Amino acid sequence: MFADISLADIVAKKSYFPSRQGSTQFLIRLATTAARTRYSIISWQFSRSCAASDRRSTHNFAITMSNTYFDSENNHKSFEMPGARPHYNPDRPGQVEHIFLDLVLNIPKQSFRGTCSIRINPVRSGIDKLTLDAVNLNIESVKVGETEQNFDSDGEVLQIQLHEPTEAYQPITIAIDYWVEKPQRGLYFVGPDKNYPDKPTQVWTQGEDEDSRFWFPCFDYPGQLATSEIRVQVPRQFLAISNGELISTTNDGDDKIYHWSQTQVHPTYLMTLAVGDFAEIKDEWNGKPVNYYVEKSREADAKRSMGKTPKMIEFFSQAFGYPYPFPKYAQVCVDDFIFGGMENTSTTLLTDRCLLDERAALDNRGTESLVAHELAHQWFGDLVVIKHWSHAWLKEGMASYSEVLWTDKEYGKEDAAYYMLNEARSYLAEDSSRYRRPIVTHVYREAIELYDRHLYEKGACVYHMIRAELGDELFYKAIHTFVRDNAHKTVETIDLLRAIEKATGRNLMFLFDQYVYRGGHPDYKVAYSWDGDSKLAKVTVTQTQVKDSKNDSGNSKDVFDLKIPIGFGYKPEKEADDESSARSTANIKTFTVRVYEREQSFYFPLEEKPAFISFDVGNKYLKTVALEYGVAELKAQLQFDPDPVSRIYAAHALAKKGGLEAVKTLSEVLNKEPFWAVRAEVAGQLVEIKLDQAFEGLVTGLRDKDARVRRAVVGALGKIKTHETFKALRSILDKGDDSYYVEAAAASAMGGTVAANPDEKPTEEQVLKELKFVLKERQGWNEVVRSGAIAGLAQMKTSEDALNLILKYTAAGTPQALRLSAIRSLGTISTGQTNINLERILQRLAELSKETFFLTQVCVVAALGQMETRKAIRILRSLADQTPDGRVRRMADEAVQRVQKNAGSDAAVKQLREELDQVKKENQDLKSRMESLEAKAKKD
Secondary structure, eight states, rough: OOOOOOOTTSSSSSSOOOSOOOHHHHHHHOOOSSTTEEEEEEEESHHHHTOOOOOOOOOOOOOEEESEEEEETTEEEEETTTEEEEEEOOOOEEEEEEEEEEEEEETTTTTEEEEEEEEEEEEEOOOEEEEEEEESEEEEEEETTTTEEEEEHHHHHHHHHHHHHHHTTEEEEEEEEEESSSSSSEEEEEEOOSSOOOOOOOEEETTTTTGGTTOOOOOOOOOEEEEHHHHHHEEEEEEEESEEEEEEEETTTEEEEEEEEEEEEEOGGOOOEEEEEEEEEEEOOOOOEEEEEEETOHHHHHHHHHTHHHHHHHHHHHHHOOOOOOSOOOEEETTTTTSSSSSTTTOOOOOGGGGGTTGGGGOOOOHHHHHHHHTTTTTTTTTTSSGGGGGTTTHHHHHHHHHHHHHHHHHHHHHHHHHHHHHHHHHHHHHHHTTTOOSSEEEEGGGGOOOOOOIIIHHHHHHHHHHHHHOOOHHHHHHHHHHHHHEEEEEHHHHHHHHHHHHHOOOHHHHHHTTTTTTOOOOOEEEEEETTTTTEEEEEEEETSSSOEEEEEETTTTOEEEEEEEEEEEEOSSOSSHHHHHHOOOOOEEEEEEEOSSSSEHHHHSSSSOOOESSTTTTTTTOOEEOOOHHHHHHHHHHHOOOOOHHHHHHHHHHHOHHHHHHHHHHHHHHSHHHSSHHHHHHHGGGGGGGTHHHHHHHHGGGGGHHHHHHHHHHTTTTSOSHHHHHHHHHHHOOOOHHHHHHHHHHHHHTTTOSOOOOOOOOOHHHHHHHHHHHOOOOGGGGGGHHHHHHHHHHHHHHHHHHHHHHHSSTTTTTTHHHHHHHHHHHHHHSSHHHHHHHHHHHHHHHHHOOOOHHHHHHHHHHHTOOOOHHHHHHHHHHHHHHHHHHHHHHHHHHHHHHHHHHTHHHHHHHEEEEEEHHHHHHHHHHHHHHHHHHHHHOO
């Protein structure tokens, strides 16, 4: 599943719980974190591949959130919220062999009725009662054969009292007649209304994690695998798509009956149905149908967005050592989808926001990643099925890592390395700001809480480390063994370890113990020195996550024990004009050392002093690293290290050194570095040096040929709040840019240029004029650019006019992506508004909290979570009590904690913040002048 809640990044992952961050970053993430099934989508407004950089939850708010829950061992917040408990699969009365749904949809009344027939093979004799999951299903009758069975339904489960007890291994078929009106979850009716008259009429399902019980009675957990059929009657103008093969269609008056059959076993959460007036675009792979279904008039977007699917199927069939296992592969793009994508067996559902127009395709690889992620699930998740939700990382981690594998295949190793870096960063952000947990845990409130960045991105990192440990040949041999041995079966984490040992002889339990079964990662500090007399390089490695004490040793449970390659690099004899070839000839001498204590020093005899040092050559391990090297070594690494991630680390370390030399070096790299991602990262680091000269270095980046770099430069310029910045941003908006994202970043950054010093910064009126123009004239794909303008308005925190504009765009009838951006931005702008305006914001959010659409609720919670008034808590608790969605409840729980922390801020604190900002600005001016004077003195 892909539920990334970024307004552009939400493209494909699964569920996502936003941390407290800027509105633009939230929307970027909401629009991009890419291709994961459970990644909810609020809008596809920003691409995941941007230089700047999924999931669900539960429980009642009947608790007093006066405490913040921490892991006392490491001062990280605990994943386990009040009410969390251990979860296990239920006892199994037998093996479900087949499920047959025979349904009739009444789309105008948002209802359906039908029969669910379940054939079960009892595992033992004497079973006289069966319990099925059945939430808010109106059960009319239950039969075994022609015999009526007594039953009781309480709105949560269906208890069936069997007339005759079972006989072991003698299958019985239970037929349940039922009907449903306006289901809460599981099956969704979408259609036009007075506010959105052009919305298409569609019906679609979403089962993961345990929502199939909302649309048919079943044993709703992944450990039961069965074949299935769905026969459905719909209005004749509509198509109905489901799992497996279409075995018949029959006209019935004004209706049409579609009969689909899935002959390979799969779990209930992967059963699906999608109904709509779709255009069908046909493709194929090795004779198997590969079809795309989209709203009519979007055929070109469909081919542009999903056209690489056959090539991907071939690639993953080879990579996983198992040909695509199902009779067809369909991708159906639906409206109002609550995730980025969902990997139903042979029939993936995708948000229609992933469909790219020609301009969006320029610098958006998020859709491609989403398509790859969901396709990879057909092997990891659908062919090989998890036995319990606690092991969901096996499928989500590999689906996420498959995005990296595909990037490597399609765009090369440097792009793949950068993609992997951002996977790690995504997890690290959650670990540092939200909570820390083991990847595998069965303690939670609802299973959907597990669909977070530990599951997806950290899971991807674990697969990457397995590959690093084994090497490519043995890694793929192990993956092939795992898939072949467990095809059409259920698995747990131990099954992957067994497959690795079977295929390679390697026991990787040490790696799993450190990264899978416990939380955290190593935080390394690396220092280097050179002894010219003895020709010894000294490298000191400190694991800073371990508490410093006199008795610290390798026995601490917080210490990681890993074999790390350390490389010593030498400049090429001839530095070629083309930097990429210069780096390719750099000589690196590598030593592998075991790092297993809090602090260790290593000595390396070398023939000559190295130009640079590369810690963890190839960046194989999930970690953070702080480099304490000299300026000369960092400059050399930035120029010659062949690994782009190491060059990025060097850029960060150089920026921390500060000074005019760092500005000059980074400015040169921004112009000459051949790899776009390094240039983009350098732009972000230039602005962190806090010297006026950084502006001159950055501005040249606005002419970069790669839109992703231009976007990063614009974002960096937005932190330099001067009139010169305003003019540069205004020029972009006036002239336009080929990229939606660059224009959006310019609009967003512009709002931050308004500030207290009118002599240096544009007036509020100037900025408002520009942003109003954008809102009026820049409608377009997924409202990316106009959402950037909303984010810009939100930065004008004391402006009542900006607030009024944002409130205007929260009205129903506003294009959904733009409306969600405006709702979320109410939290950002609230922190600088008057008490009267604060009440207006709270009142509007209270009204919006009563809406039932999942993404609206997510944005309301995100807005309230940024506020600094305890009055927000009441709305959060009310929303948590009313929502049926566990993800929203968890988000609200966490938002309450943030508000309680934020509410301590008062007017005096805000004034101190403003005064501190002014002092920082004056200090930057002085430093810039001093650097300039020193530079002139050296020339003289």
